[in-house]
Amino acid sequence: MATYEDVAFDFRSDTVTLPTPDMKAAMMEAEMGDDVYGEDPTVLALQDRIAAETGMEASLFFPTGSMANLVALMAQTEPGRQLYCGARGHVKLFELGSFASLAGLSQVDVPDTHGFLDLEQLQKVWAPEIYYMTQPGIVVVENTHNIGGGLIYPVEELVDLHRFTQEKGVPLHMDGARLWHAAVAQGRSLSTWTRHVESVMLSVSKGLGAPIGSVLAGSKAVIERALPLRKLLGGGMRQVGQLAAAALYALDHHLVLLARDHTRCQEVFGTIKNLPWLEAVAPQTNILIIHTERPEAGDLVAHLTERGLKTLAISPSTVRAVFHLNLTDEACERLADAIKEWGRTR
Numbered sequence: 001m002a003t004y005e006d007v008a009f010d011f012r013s014d015t016v017t018l019p020t021p022d023m024k025a026a027m028m029e030a031e032m033g034d035d036v037y038g039e040d041p042t043v044l045a046l047q048d049r050i051a052a053e054t055g056m057e058a059s060l061f062f063p064t065g066s067m068a069n070l071v072a073l074m075a076q077t078e079p080g081r082q083l084y085c086g087a088r089g090h091v092k093l094f095e096l097g098s099f100a101s102l103a104g105l106s107q108v109d110v111p112d113t114h115g116f117l118d119l120e121q122l123q124k125v126w127a128p129e130i131y132y133m134t135q136p137g138i139v140v141v142e143n144t145h146n147i148g149g150g151l152i153y154p155v156e157e158l159v160d161l162h163r164f165t166q167e168k169g170v171p172l173h174m175d176g177a178r179l180w181h182a183a184v185a186q187g188r189s190l191s192t193w194t195r196h197v198e199s200v201m202l203s204v205s206k207g208l209g210a211p212i213g214s215v216l217a218g219s220k221a222v223i224e225r226a227l228p229l230r231k232l233l234g235g236g237m238r239q240v241g242q243l244a245a246a247a248l249y250a251l252d253h254h255l256v257l258l259a260r261d262h263t264r265c266q267e268v269f270g271t272i273k274n275l276p277w278l279e280a281v282a283p284q285t286n287i288l289i290i291h292t293e294r295p296e297a298g299d300l301v302a303h304l305t306e307r308g309l310k311t312l313a314i315s316p317s318t319v320r321a322v323f324h325l326n327l328t329d330e331a332c333e334r335l336a337d338a339i340k341e342w343g344r345t346r
């Protein structure tokens with residue numbers, strides 16, 4: 001069992017957070033009903049709220065972001081078509097190929113080095129409209145970009161991309177697992193981005209501190225198709241009002257804390273950015289990506305573990321540290337110091 005003390009030093013992900021006592025109390029109070037019959041009032045309240053905040057017609061609660069992303073694909077395109085997404089995107093790398101095995105799509109890489117899809121590069125690989133060629137089915141963008149280091153999708157890039165996908169008549173889906181982070185970091189509304197996509201997925205279990213849950217928002221037509229698809233995948237849930245209550249609590253009380261995560265991430269970056277034996281990506285939100293000079297990510301992670309700090313090696317030469325609401329100032333200072341120390345001992 002993880003304790004609050006454990007997660008206070010755990011930088012592996014912002015998913016490791018534990019519900020606070022007050023969040024648990026809010027969960028205990030939740031009104032519930034059978035959500036497969038659409039009768040859970042707390043789930044309905046959450047879905048209405050997310051639809052309103054994203055400016056979408058409707059939304060649907062999911063157990064995971066992966067399932068919501070998959071359903072977004074299945075609801076908006078058909079097997080045999082192509083998925084265009086970032087070469088380092090979550091949908092491509094961390095969802096076990098469900099776009100292929102379950103949605104029946106093939107995947108086309110688009111460079112996403114800076115966290116957004118390069119429109120010129122996308123146009124270069126875009127399949128021509130010829131009946132004997134495999135046709136585009138959907139485009140997926142990620143905001144913030146996880147592996148890129150929590151990078152925020154520039155709105156102007158999204159506008160240009162959406163103009164292109166609209167011309168082509170292909171839906172644009174946003175994997176917005178951390179869209180709230182982008183909104184808080186730039187002091188903008190969710191709709192700043194969501195008005196330029198057909199559907200969006202947001203997670204309440206990433207940094208906001210709810211134990212579980214993601215929401216897919218889109219047009220009424222998309223969400224009506226998504227409902228039976230969620231059931232098909234085993235995601236039809238019953239009395240889950242307690243989980244929706246945790247999500248609502250997180251939005252009311254934890255959203256403001258994201259700014260603190262961003263500040264702490266900046267501070268650690270500030271301490272380590274000039275170290276010659278590593279290259280840290282300047283963070284825009286709560287994810288710090290550190291590239292080591294040689295393939296020694298495992299060594300750095302082990303060094304930090306010895307000092308009671310958990311981080312994640314996401315490639316042989318890349319370490320990720322993610323900032324969340326259960327961390328302490330002490331943990332962040334210790335992380336910065338320990339990274340500096342590693343260089344001297346290695």
Ligand SMILES: *Cc1c(COP(=O)(O)O)cnc(C)c1O
Nearest residue numbers: 064065066067090142146175177
């Ligand atoms: C975490 C994450 C998801 C969804 O993950 P689940 O663990 O299935 O909830 C999707 N996209 C991004 C960018 C993520 O970081």
